[in-house]
Amino acid sequence: xxxxxxxxxxxxxxxxxxxxxxxxxxxxxxxxxxxxxxxxxxxxxxxxxxxxxxxxxxxxxxxxxxxxxxxxxxxxxxxxxxxxxxxxxxxxxxxxxxxxxxxxxxxx
Numbered sequence: 001x002x003x004x005x006x007x008x009x010x011x012x013x014x015x016x017x018x019x020x021x022x023x024x025x026x027x028x029x030x031x032x033x034x035x036x037x038x039x040x041x042x043x044x045x046x047x048x049x050x051x052x053x054x055x056x057x058x059x060x061x062x063x064x065x066x067x068x069x070x071x072x073x074x075x076x077x078x079x080x081x082x083x084x085x086x087x088x089x090x091x092x093x094x095x096x097x098x099x100x101x102x103x104x105x106x107x108x
């Protein structure tokens with residue numbers, strides 16, 4: 001059980017670090033304290049709101065925009081879009097290519 005919690009915590013730290021770094025990259029008025037508060041609240045809201053995988057992209061941006069008063073809207077949208085591309089779209093494409101090229105049924 002403690003191993004699972006440790007892996008979950010590391011995953012959470014990685015996602016939080018990615019989001020904060022992307023906010024830093026895209027924002028002109030970056031504030032670390034506000035980011036550290038904004039990111040977990042954004043993650044909680046995205047977890048609470050049910051969505052389908054493709055529609056999740058729009059939900060993430062909406063949550064980010066509604067929660068964010070400290071950043072320009074463009075920075076929040078670009079950060080959430082980049083995070084979605086890095087963590088969901090890219091692994092999905094790689095996985096689909098692996099499955100399509102794998103021989104699932106060997107020739108007889």
